[in-house]
Amino acid sequence: MAEWAVFVVCALAAVAAAVAVFRVDSMARATFALLASFVFTAVPVLLLDLAYLGVLIVLMMTMEMVVMAVFMIMFMMNPAGLMPMTMVHNNKGALAISGAVFCVLAAGALLVPWPREPAPPPPADPTLQLGKAIMGGHMMVMMVAGLVLFATMVAGVVLATGRGRYDRYGDDLRGRPDDPIRGGVGR
């Protein structure tokens, strides 16, 4: 009963915080509303005996949202919400589409005949189960994940670099760089 009460409170808070992301004027506040939504969502995951994944969600989302807050202040206009403004397009269409998607998904969740017999008891240590899986039968998933993360790091640096070596040396990499500040130690 207590678990159910915690779930209901956290679920309602998670959805409310998610709605607040797109309602508040300040983009910095929107970032922290999203963080609140993620944290409230992690609590139901913890209720499912997934201690490792729940804590991972909280830690990862906290760091992500802090980085996102920095980006908000760097790039976005009106980060503090001092001037009330709306930056939306096709608001009614988006509301209609998302409402329809929610109705379809909710109908699926309520109408699908989910198995009624009690599920087998969860493993004593779900983290051990996950660890054995990614080091055993699901190792290929994790190997691909490692490659994807490496490619993401390389692509992210290439995209975010303002002035790469082709900009400095020319297309054939044989020109002389016209750096505004020369490198080296002046020798």
Add this chain to the structure above:
Amino acid sequence: MLEAFLLLAAALLAVGLYGALSQQSVVMVMMGLELMINAVMVAAAAVWFHTSPQLPDGQVLVLVAMLAMAVEMAMGFAAAIAIFRARDVDVTDSAGDLRG
């Protein structure tokens, strides 16, 4: 109880979809996408717990969704920086080169 978790996931996915479709700011669009992936994580964890907790597949799916979220954020920010640097653009309406 499974239905309640799936309803939570459906609500999060719908709110995220609204944000991804309606927002003009690139970063706000990314926030909508993150909410949608978060909904997938909640649904995968609940289905794992209530249907097949003896198999690790559901947990692995949650882990992969988390990976997708990290990649989406990293590449989204990199693309936002690149287009901001090239054209001083930070809204999606100004980056409609591929519009049909």
